[in-house]
Amino acid sequence: MLSTDEIDGFAERETLPDVVIDARDLSLTFQTNDGPVHALKDVSLTIEKGDFVSFIGPSGCGKTTFLRVMADLEKPTGGAITVNGVSPEEARKARAYGYVFQAAGLYPWRTIAGNVRLPLEIMGYAKSEMAERVAKVLDLVELSGFEQKFPWQLSGGMQQRASIARALAFDADILLMDEPFGALDEIVRDHLNEQLLALWARTGKTIGFVTHSIPEAVYLSTKIVVMSPRPGRITDVIDSPLPKERPLDIRDTPEFLEIAHRVRDGLRAGHAYD
Amino acid sequence: MMRVVFPVLAVLGAIVVLWYLAVAPMNIRVALDTAERAGAEIVPEGSAVRRDVSVWRLMAQNSEHVALGYALERPRLPTPQQVGQELWKTTGKMVQRGRAWSKRSLIYHGWITLQSTFWGFLLGTSMGILGAVLITHSRVMEMSLMPWAIISQTIPIVALAPMIIVLSSQVGIEGRGVPKAIISAYLCYFPVLVGMVKGLRSPATAQLDLLKTYNASGAQVFRFLRLPASVPYLFTTLKVGIAAALVGTIVGELPTGAISGLGARILIGDQFGTPLAIWSALFAAAILAGMLVTLLDVLQRLVQRRMGGRV
Structure with a gap:
């Protein structure tokens, strides 16, 4: 894994680093009238080039906030994050996503x-x-x-x-998607998921995808990040063993169900905290 | 079609009927005075005595003279028909005789008023839009401009109009066109300002975020998002603005000794005791306003069709 210094110091300018998103102990606290809200607390995650990463968790777990931090639409209050080896602001200005x-x-x-x-x-x-x-x-x-x-x-x-x-x-090499299919019905959603996978395979983009649907997360991702609320944090990171080629009926295979099960356990564990 | 036409005609009909009914009590005193002078016997006798008797009683006691109130030369309240005739006499008939630009023609006076209205509207909407742009772009601008804009609207325009005329003649502005346009702009800019501030602020946070992800500049946000998003608001405010500009011009013509323009016609009609002239000038102003608003409405439809509206 490369840190910012190493990229600046050793890697050649032309070659993109393999690490696209690198978050270390990232925190974001909103000050509200009812006191501080910890949208993100000590979140660390690495996303590599070409990954399809899903963020899943109940509302208030900070998955959208995390995506918005990557996009420089929110500023973290603690920790460090780099996007393409630079700050989110520089990445945004370079139109990286x-x-x-x-x-x-x-x-x-x-x-x-x-x-x-x-x-x-x-x-x-x-x-x-x-x-x-x-x-x-x-x-x-x-x-x-x-x-x-x-x-x-x-x-x-x-x-x-x-x-x-x-x-x-x-x-842009990075595609950040915030519950893009959330408002659509199941059938349209399946179809769009298929299309999205095909598109990802064709373009080789790095995709960050927020969802609250377990099947959607497991079907799409190479990496599933399970998050839980109050404070928003990562409870599990699952690297999917599923092949890159995924027909819709892969959702009935034991491997798929096993991952789905693990995601569900992760979500439940998060809830046990409160 | 009938479902649209019927209610529209019903309202129009009700107004006309109410108007006709109102003419009788409004004109009964004048009618009785006229009849008395012509030798008729009126109960009670004498105009001064009748002043203490209610119009209803006068109508009941002299029912045979009520009809006279509908054909007076100088009625207190003219009938719709009389107003229509007067309007025709001072517009269409003048055109037929080739005297559209005569000083007695309402087309001439309407044109004078329209010119000032146009310049006032142009000035007022420019000021309003410019002010709205400044206000939406800076919090400081809002704090420094908005209070003055609001204060400006608390001053009665009738009080301000003569001052504007005096002051503009002090700086050497000849004629009444410019001060009238200023007064008109003064009334017209405020609704445009308020409406456009709302319009330019109408884009949702998500839409602004989207442009932020493109690293769009402030000018680009304005051009690609705020300006097109404000178009529906723009037309609504323009319609209010043009009506206000017309009122402003007419008010500007009232206290200023102007002899041309619809406002001047109203004032002169009042001074010379010719209510028909007042009423026809009023209606000419209303028709003018209606035409201007309709024009903007047509323009709005054209623009919205181009902008993907569901017309």
């Missing part, structure tokens, strides 16, 4: 193509390249042909796919 929010959050006044083009316009891509990239990522999420539609003309699942396309449009 794409972020998919819980709600699709498409701009209603822009077409689907216009929404996907938004980050590219902000980052100042050339016009021709924009068109090319928009076409490419819309194809990736199977939304070709919907370029000129407005968000309200699409179903919830399609909107969420468009928002994933938006996060993929620029070349």
Whole structure:
């Protein structure tokens, strides 16, 4: 494992470090009227390049907060974290990650193509390249042909796919997803999970994925981080032995059920604290 | 279609009926005076005596003269028909005779008022939007601008209007166009300011977070998110603003000795005791306001269609 110093000192600038996220004793305390809330307490975790990491736990366990810290949308109050070997702020400014929010959050006044083009316009891509990239990522999420539609003309699942396309449009190696399929029904969710795995296999991105569904976490991840609330902390980190190739019916195999069982135990152990 | 037309016509009909009913008691004294002068016998005799008798009693005792109240030359309350005729006489008929720009034409006066309204609206909305941009961008700006904006609206415009005229003539501004536009802008900027502050602040935290993940600059957040998000608010405030600007212009024409413009027509009508002129000028102003708001409404529909609205 490489620390920040080692990267700066020894690794060549061009080669990316293998460690993408490195959190050490990370804490975040919100000051509220009812006293301090420990959203995160002494959280340490390493995410390597190409990992698909799920964060699972009950509400209030800090999984979303952890993701937002990685994205520099929250500032930790203690500990240290690096993203791509630099601080989250520097990583954000270098546009190192794409972020998919819980709600699709498409701009209603822009077409689907216009929404996907938004980050590219902000980052100042050339016009021709924009068109090319928009076409490419819309194809990736199977939304070709919907370029000129407005968000309200699409179903919830399609909107969420468009928002994933938006996060993929620029070349970020990291994809952070905050319960992206939480509001969708089970069937659409299965389908999107399959697509997401295919997309991950094709692009080789590092993905951080917040969920509260055990099957979803086990099906998608190479690493499952089980968290528990009050204070928000990690209770278990499970490296999945499942193969990279995962058809939907892998969920009926003993290996799958065994991991799911371990995740459930981890969640229960967390609850025993309060 | 009928379900829309019927309620609209019912309300309109009710207003017209109420108006016609009101004409009788409002005009009964004038009608009786006129009839008495023409030699008719009125109970009780003498205009001064009748002043102490209620209109209802006068109507009951002189029922044969009530109808006269609907055809007076200088009624206290003209009938809708009389107002309509006067409006036609001072607009359409003037155009037919090629005298649309005569000093007696409401088209001429309406045009004068419209010009000041336009400049006042332009000035007022620019000030309102600019103020809203400053306020949404800085907390300090909000604290330093907002109290003054609110205080400005507590001063009655009628008190302020003559001062604006006097002060602008002191700095060498000729004519009434500019001070009228300033008064108009003064009334118009506030609703635009308040509405646009709300509009520019309407994006949710998640939408702002999204742009933060792109490392968007403040100007980009404004251009890509705040401005388009504020468009529905913009049109609502523009409609309020244009009506306020028109009122401002008319108020600006009232106490200033102006001889042109709808406000001047109202004042002159009052001074010369010609209620028909007042009423037709009032209606001309209302029609003008209606046209301006409709224009903005059409513009809004066009813009919202382009912005993916479900029209």
